[in-house]
Amino acid sequence: MNNVMDNLKKIAKAVLFIALFVVLYTGSREVLRNKSESEALGKIFTMPxxxxxxxxxxxxxxxxxxxPSVLKSEYNISACNTATAAQSMPTTYYVVKEMIERHSPEIVAVDLFCMFYPEVYFTPTRFHQAIDNFPIGKNKAEAILDLAEVSKSEFFLNYMLYHGRWKSLTRTDYTVTKEYDETSQVxxxxxxxENDFVPLDKAIKNEVPEVPLQYLKKIVDLCKETNTELILTVIPYRADVDNNDVTGAYQQSIYNKIExxxxxxxxxxxxxxYHxxxxxxxxQTDMAEFSHLNESGSMKVSKYFGKILKDRLEN
Amino acid sequence: MLFNSLQFLIFFPVVALLYYVLPHKVRYIWLLVASYFFYMCWNPKYALLMAFSTVSTYTAGLFISKCKATNWKKLWVGLSFTVNIAILFFFKYFDFAVNNINACLSAWNLELINPSFDVILPVGISFYTFQALGYTVDVYRKDIAPEKNLLRYALFVSFFPQLVAGPIERSGNLITQLRERHYFKTENVANGLMLMLWGFFEKLVIADRAAYIVDTVYNNYASYTGFAILIATILFAFQIYCDFASYSDIARGAALVMGFNLMKNFDTPYFSQSVSEFWRRWHISLSSWFRDYLYIPLGGNRKGRVRKYFNLMVVFVLSGLWHGASWTFVIWGGLNGLYQIIGDMTKKLRLKVSSAIGVRRGNFSGKLGKALITFALIDFSWIFFRANSLHDAVRIIKNLFCEFNPWIFTDGTLFTLGLDRADMFVLLMSLVVLLVVSSLKYVGINIREKLSEQGLWFRFAIYFAGLFAVLILGIYGPEYDASQFIYFQF
Incomplete structure (x- = not known):
């Protein structure tokens, strides 16, 4: 009898230890996690x-x-923006997959800017910005196993990457926020x-790199399987400027091929x-720099694109 | 597979769990499979070398026990040593030997040797070779009956916790335990895990953090002088201690979780009062191996003073060579031998002088003074151990004494040596923790035992403090160059 009691006590202590560890681990992971603009993605995944x-x-x-706030206020569209910096098409595929399974949206709109990039992601950091926000589950595991080129473990266990932030923690790291602040995306x-931008002749086309094309096709197939309408789009930027040794003209020729x-x-x-x-x-007034829209530009694009989305939702 | 890798954190619990689940009869086979898997994670081909070493020493053990004539026994011991040392020599010292022969040949303008193959040192070869050879001698001396079960003997040679960086176990201790039945005991598991946690703290929080400064200074010694070199050299003493002791602690802890007691490899060495005491407390399994299997057979201190000093020098020069095929290690070993010879020769004189000037050697300050002098001597020898070449070592020593620059402590230079203020603070605090733990050990307090007597909340607080100190403050992760344990190279 005493033996049984002793064993039960030991088991209870072990369980308590593990439970406390999980609480402390989760809490410290949350504090140490890198809070970047891609934080929004994590919040979106936690929505009902x-x-x-x-x-x-x-x-x-x-x-x-x-x-999304403009889409909501202007057209009453409930939308979310799952984009993260330099999100490659393979990464976007898994984001879309997770979102379709979670939210069954009617429309998925995918920006094609990264289609020129031939690898699975730009840098491990860029992949982290998206994948770290994924909820633990099949899609996260699949994405890591499929795409991670460096140590896969660092993507499964963020702690390995972020524990080094202990010396750069600020007050905001200890603040728990449930909603994401959309103004951080502006x-x-x-x-x-100059207003001298002329889009490339549509007849000029270049082959799309194999890897992004493969994953874009996977998105197309996935949307068809789930009866989700897919819109492929290019958000305005100075596509006549060279970017990372890639000419804007080349990027535009890729878009033409994708069309x-x-x-x-x-x-x-x-x-x-072309719109x-x-x-x-x-x-003159709508660009933050050659690649991204500023507040004014994004309002114009949001309203214009929102109208298109509204039409598609209604038809 | 490194102890500080994710693979090990999966491998070890699986091995330990299955070890207890499996029937006793097959447990050693499971451990053998796990040990070979552990080793083959580095390079599967080199498992063949270990297997050869195992079979050759196993066979020698059987023949030694069966032969009646001493000469035949000696022949088998000699054969076992020759074959295994030859393999060790080929993989570890071949390049060194060729380079030195070429240096001599070029001095006489003769044609140089140009071997067509590139030799890579198999990890842990020095450790398991010495362990296996120790067994041969133990059987010869009848300290242990030969192990007849080849698989169990193979496990003795390859037991994964101590396979690649020791402790170099004695057959009398480990083979005996491999034959025993081990029951699951929570005390063993708790103590083993604590020992492992302490090992991870030493390695990831102290050793790998200190390494930043040591590497910065030693790899660019021409840019540093005076106190910068001194700081790096002192920190190297702690880096190598924490690096090596951590491996031993993790190894002992992992073995203890499964019910095995491995020998202690370090016993607060930097509190030693003399260099000879240091060597009784540092890498005990290797020091005692050299003592039992080389120093004593050479005559030890039984054949007069000159012979004793000769034996000491042989042991320490070979110990230096054991650590690496480089003249820096030979000098390091020789220097440690020389310290002891000079210490022995001047012992009477030192005692006379200190009593003449009224120095009390037995009180705290006297002991502290001796410990500091011993540390200074040992740390000086570490310069040769750490330097990338003999030339570098000499330049580092020159740079150490060429400038008196205490301003580096106040003008911010200190924080340009590889660690910023926050990391420097963590390093200092960790060294304070190390000092406290070592002091308690030194005065004979068993910390794990004392801790087990405390209330649950207090124990948990200590466990979690240690655990999260390692998880948060440890140097690991993608930016970390999976920096191997220093002693792996030996």
């Missing part, structure tokens, strides 16, 4: 299921380009450019670089 009818996905272009600076694919796949393709006049877009 089926909260959104529109999911916006892709890199920072759409992150700073289309605001750029309030302006870099004026051809989109027709074959039966997917809607809206390159907003600048309709939006009343002004490069």
């Amino acid at each position: 299921n089926e909260s959104y009818s529109v999911v916006l996905a892709g890199p920072s272009h759409i992150q700073y380009g289309v605001h 750029l309030y600076v302006t870099t004026p450019f 051809e694919y989109a027709q074959d796949w039966g997917v809607e393709y809206i390159n907003l670089l 600048l006049d309709d939006m009343g877009f002004d490069f």
Whole structure:
């Protein structure tokens, strides 16, 4: 009898120890976690299921380009923006997959800016910004196993990466926020450019790199399987400027090729670089820098794109 | 597979759990499989070398026990040593030997040797070779009956907790335990895990943090002088201690979780009052191996003073060579031998002088003084151990004495040596913790035993403090160059 009691006590202590460890581990992980602008993605994943009818996905272009709050206030569309900085198409595929399973949106809009990049992600940091916010589950595991090129363990256990932040913690690291602040997705600076941008001739096309094309096709297939409408889009930027040794002209030629694919796949393709006049877009006032929209530009694009989304939702 | 890797954190619980779940009869086979898997994670091919070493020493053990004539026994011991040392020599010292031969040949303008193969040192070869050879001698001396079960003997040679960096176990201790039945005991598990946690603290919080300064200064010694070199050299003493002791502690802890008691490898060495005492407290399993299997057979101190000094020098020069195929290690070993010879020669004189000037050697200050002098001597020898070459070592010593620059403590230079203020603070605090723990050990307090007598909340507080100190303050993760344990290279 005493033996049984002793053993029960030992088991109870072990359970208590493990429970306390889990609490402390989770708490300290939350404090140490890198809070970046991609924080929004984590908050979106924690929203109740089926909260959104529109999911916006892709890199920072759409992150700073289309605001769910504008879509809500102007068109009463419940949307979320899952974009993170330099989110590669393979990463976007898993984001879209998670969002479709979680929220069953009617429309998914994917920005095509990263289609020129031939690798699975730009840098491990960029992959972290997206994947670290994923809830623990099948899609996260699949994404890491599929895409992580460096040590996969650092993506499964964020602690390995973020524990070193102990010496740069600030008050905000200890603050628990449930809602994300959409204003953090707005750029309030302006870099004026001449209004001399002319989109590339649509006849000029280049082959799309294999890896992003493969994952874009997976998104197309996934949307078809789940009866989700897919819109492929390009948010305006100075696509005549070279970026990271890649010419803007090359990027535009890729978009032109994707338009051809989109027709074959039966997917809607809206390159907003060809809608600048309709939006009343002004490069003098609407760019934060050559690549991202500022507050003024993003309002114009949000309203214009929101109208398109509204039409699609109603039809 | 490194102890401080995610793989090990998965591997070890699985091995330990299955060890207790499996029937006793097959447990050693499970441990053998796990040990070979552990070793093969580095390079599967080198497991063949370990297997060869195992079979050769096992066979020698059997023949030694069966032969009646001493000469035949000696022959088998000699054969076992020759074969295994030859393998060790080839993999560890071949390049060193060729380089030195070439240096001599070039001095005489002769054609140089240019071997067509590149030799890579198999991890842990020095450790398991010495352990296996120790067994051969133990059987020869009839200290232990030969192990007839080849698989159990193979486990003795390859037991994964201590396989690649010791402690170099004695057959009398480990083989006996491999034959015993181990029951699950929560005390063993708790004590073992605590020992492992302490090991991780030493390695990840202290050793790898100190390494930043040591590497910065030693790899760019031309840019540093005076106190910068002194700080790096003192920190290297703690780095190598924490690095090596941590491996031993994790090894002992992991073994204890499964019910095995491995020998203590370190016993507060930096509190030693003399260099010879230091060597009784530092890497005890290797020091005692050299004492039992080399120093004593050479005659020890039984054949007169000159022979004793000769034996000491042989042991320490070979101990230096055991650590690495480089003249820096030979000098390091030789220096430690020389310290002891000079210490022995001047012992009477030192006693006379100190009593003449009224120095009390038995009080705290006297002991502290001796410990500091011993530390200074040992730390000086570490310069040769850490320097990348003999030339570097000499330049580092020159730079150490060429400038008196105490301003580095106040003008911010201190924080440009590889660690910022926050990390420097953590390093200092960790060293204070190390000092407190070592002091308690030194005065004979068993910390784990004392801790187990405390209330649950207090124990948990200590456990979690240790655990999260390692998790948060430890140097690991993607930016961390999975810096291996220093002693792996030996």
